[in-house]
Amino acid sequence: MEELLDKLLEECRGYTGQGRVATYIPELAKANPRDLGISVLNSDGRHYQSGDWHKRFTIQSVVKPILLLQALMDNGEEYVHARVGVEATGKPFDAINVTDQMLRSDHLNPMVNMGAIAMCTLIRGSSYEERFQRVLELTRRLAGDPDIYVDEAVYCSEKRTGSKNRALAYLLQSCGMITDDVEEVLDCYFKACSISVNCRDLASIAFVLASRGRLPQTEERVFPSQYARYVNAVLMTCGMYDGSGDFAVNVGVPAKSGVGGGIMAVVPTRMGIGIYAPALDAKGNSLAGIQVLKGLSEKLYLSIF
Numbered sequence: 138m139e140e141l142l143d144k145l146l147e148e149c150r151g152y153t154g155q156g157r158v159a160t161y162i163p164e165l166a167k168a169n170p171r172d173l174g175i176s177v178l179n180s181d182g183r184h185y186q187s188g189d190w191h192k193r194f195t196i197q198s199v200v201k202p203i204l205l206l207q208a209l210m211d212n213g214e215e216y217v218h219a220r221v222g223v224e225a226t227g228k229p230f231d232a233i234n235v236t237d238q239m240l241r242s243d244h245l246n247p248m249v250n251m252g253a254i255a256m257c258t259l260i261r262g263s264s265y266e267e268r269f270q271r272v273l274e275l276t277r278r279l280a281g282d283p284d285i286y287v288d289e290a291v292y293c294s295e296k297r298t299g300s301k302n303r304a305l306a307y308l309l310q311s312c313g314m315i316t317d318d319v320e321e322v323l324d325c326y327f328k329a330c331s332i333s334v335n336c337r338d339l340a341s342i343a344f345v346l347a348s349r350g351r352l353p354q355t356e357e358r359v360f361p362s363q364y365a366r367y368v369n370a371v372l373m374t375c376g377m378y379d380g381s382g383d384f385a386v387n388v389g390v391p392a393k394s395g396v397g398g399g400i401m402a403v404v405p406t407r408m409g410i411g412i413y414a415p416a417l418d419a420k421g422n423s424l425a426g427i428q429v430l431k432g433l434s435e436k437l438y439l440s441i442f
């Protein structure tokens with residue numbers, strides 16, 4: 138497996154030159170566009186890795202499935218679904234998902250910013266700091282890494298410059314979908330996006346979703362299997378935003394991308410995959426990362442279709 142990963146990375150390295158690192162969060166512009174790494178946690182319990190798998194980056198939107206999981210664990214499926222729908226938006230991650238009609242829950246999707254910001258209000262906690270801490274704890278538990286921390290520089294950078302997300306959050310407030318203090322809700326969202334991870338962490342988190350809620354080593358159950366079904370379905374239809382259809386055809390597994398350059402891919406019952414390649418395509422997805430996944434899917438017959 139490691140040989141296969143080395144070979145795939147070698148073949149796909151050229152694609153890193155075709156993408157661009159995100160700059161709208163100034164701190165993210167410091168990433169090296171040439172970086173490329175992968176980690177796979179296989180059902181044999183072993184991690185296989187190659188390239189820059191150990192480099193740390195911020196989780197960004199790959200935290201959205203974790204926010205959704207926490208909300209599901211706190212409230213159950215019916216409650217969450219009634220507040221944030223699951224229809225694929227076919228839109229970019231920062232889309233304003235409303236036209237001339239009043240915003241409704243079925244206009245939201247937990248994998249797109251507006252829905253993810255709303256998701257923060259569904260997580261339990263006496264303060265938004267406590268809600269964030271619970272998300273951080275869940276991330277550590279899923280990744281099996283108690284030392285996962287927040288990248289303060291990225292957090293401050295996004296908090297300072299995140300006017301589009303502020304606009305989205307105030308729109309939610311104007312429609313009665315946020316009743317708490319908007320800045321506090323956003324603070325929870327920005328911090329969650331700034332959690333620092335590496336490919337191995339993403340592979341481990343994906344593995345728990347692939348094994349329907351059980352941790353890799355101990356097989357301890359973290360969440361009921363129906364929540365894995367829920368999250369994986371939403372990842373399949375909207376995890377790569379307006380690139381989800383192409384991704385379904387070319388790779389064929391539930392996955393989530395982030396503008397930090399990470400992709401987490403879930404191969405149900407078989408493996409969890411974490412990728413890092415910060416040069417992005419026009420849709421904000423890791424360009425070389427998708428190519429690596431396409432190659433891996435072809436070689437190992439990973440597509441679920």
Ligand code: GLN
Nearest residue numbers: 197198230330395396397
């Ligand atoms: N923190 C980023 C934002 O809200 C996450 C977006 C992403 O990773 N696609 O803009």
